[in-house]
Amino acid sequence: MNVNLNKREPVYVQVIRHFKEQIATRNLNPGQEIPSRRELANQLKINPNTAQRAYKEMEEQGLIYTEGNSPSKITKDEKILGAVREELIGQAIDSFIAAIGPIDVPLDEVVGLIREKYRGDKE
Amino acid sequence: MNVNLNKREPVYVQVIRHFKEQIATRNLNPGQEIPSRRELANQLKINPNTAQRAYKEMEEQGLIYTEGNSPSKITKDEKILGAVREELIGQAIDSFIAAIGPIDVPLDEVVGLIREKYRGDKE
Amino acid sequence: MNVNLNKREPVYVQVIRHFKEQIATRNLNPGQEIPSRRELANQLKINPNTAQRAYKEMEEQGLIYTEGNSPSKITKDEKILGAVREELIGQAIDSFIAAIGPIDVPLDEVVGLIREKYRGDKE
Amino acid sequence: MNVNLNKREPVYVQVIRHFKEQIATRNLNPGQEIPSRRELANQLKINPNTAQRAYKEMEEQGLIYTEGNSPSKITKDEKILGAVREELIGQAIDSFIAAIGPIDVPLDEVVGLIREKYRGDKE
DNA sequence: GTGGTCTAGACCACC
DNA sequence: GTGGTCTAGACCACG
Numbered sequence A, B, C, D: 001m002n003v004n005l006n007k008r009e010p011v012y013v014q015v016i017r018h019f020k021e022q023i024a025t026r027n028l029n030p031g032q033e034i035p036s037r038r039e040l041a042n043q044l045k046i047n048p049n050t051a052q053r054a055y056k057e058m059e060e061q062g063l064i065y066t067e068g069n070s071p072s073k074i075t076k077d078e079k080i081l082g083a084v085r086e087e088l089i090g091q092a093i094d095s096f097i098a099a100i101g102p103i104d105v106p107l108d109e110v111v112g113l114i115r116e117k118y119r120g121d122k123e
Numbered sequence E: 001g002t003g004g005t006c007t008a009g010a011c012c013a014c015c
Numbered sequence F: 001g002t003g004g005t006c007t008a009g010a011c012c013a014c015g
Helices: A011-024 A037-044 A048-060 A078-103 A107-117 B011-024 B037-044 B048-060 B078-103 B107-117 C011-024 C037-044 C048-060 C078-103 C107-117 D011-024 D037-044 D048-060 D078-103 D107-117
Strands: none
Touching: A011 A048, A011 A078, A011 B078, A037 A048, A078 B011, A078 B078, A078 B107, A107 B078, A107 B107, B011 B048, B011 B078, B037 B048, C011 C048, C011 C078, C011 D078, C037 C048, C078 D011, C078 D078, C078 D107, C107 D078, C107 D107, D011 D048, D011 D078, D037 D048
């Protein structure tokens, strides 16, 4: 994973999104340990505070949990985990619609462009 | 039009985008007058400086032009006007792909969701 | 107001509690502006980051709101405001009960001690 | 007894408080044996170091004593034992007053709430 | 002026 | 080692 300092999107938000993507694609599983704040900060070359902020927010959202001073883990709450994928997809669709809606593009043109550019899954 | 003060997107960018949408859908036509800075500021309840900034940027992009003390007008340069629509669509598609790509959603599911939610053009 | 660095309770939590007390006693009213992050930091001799953190949390709790870049204000949501007093009282009572409960102190002794030490309101 | 890893109150302090409550209510009597460090750690599922720390602190406070390799025992010093109850009560009252004081709650309301919620002793 | 984010580095207590 | 908090100071863009 990489982090982009120049994007409008704050680094800690990028980090959170990255973890959500990992969860949505099941690359991170319930109960699995995630890197410590310091480790993550080293890996991504960001400040430990920024890592801490991302983790704190994820904890508030119930995505991870922390017991005492052991490394944080992915939640085992399947309801929350399952919602992550839908949340990401929903947000992507919604902001796409919000952007494309006011321009009056025919649906077929939209779908055509998506098909053309989309390479997430070849089928 | 409304403006959202709390979005990450700056107000002046929202204003610009709004004008671009009007241009893309041909609600604003070449040579047509647009509101004065002060009028716009009053309508949208924004700071006149913000209106000024939006207009300045649009002028730099060649979208509008100002002659002396008369109200600004939409450019008559068809090349620029034509590009606006594609620019908006391109941006929308690109950021959608960037958001949905990492989640491994099958293309058909994506298209299905778009079809379902998209109501820009009834067909 | 003062802030105590040596307490177990984090500074930013103390700040939040202070604002809640002000709200509960109606010293801060709906819509009223509160000091900017920098101002508060200067007043309390704390770091602006700490002030920012307190404000961010208060905003998440709906206690204050921020529009664009103008100073934050106390929410006008009377439901939230009304709940603050009860929340503070409830927490105080609950943690008191949790502490005193396991020691089997007769209710009359408890009440007697409270009456003796309590000087919030003479009556 | 249970221990909460996520409370602000450190685990070893929770353990100590638990023993003090047992002493205050005379569930633990002078000279009575208490579990070994290892036993306690197993029962509470805590780290043996944590159990050790709790016992060490209790020993320093004179609450327990250890002779050679035999299990630690509750002190026989009645002066110390008697003070435990008052200490716990005093702390509970003080922090309650500190929390409720700034909110200007009439004394009668406070007492009413306490009476209502307090079920340490039915009467 | 405002809010927001980030880096850098320190300190603490707990386990 | 871990998580948590705080200071110090900088930068940015917005209004």
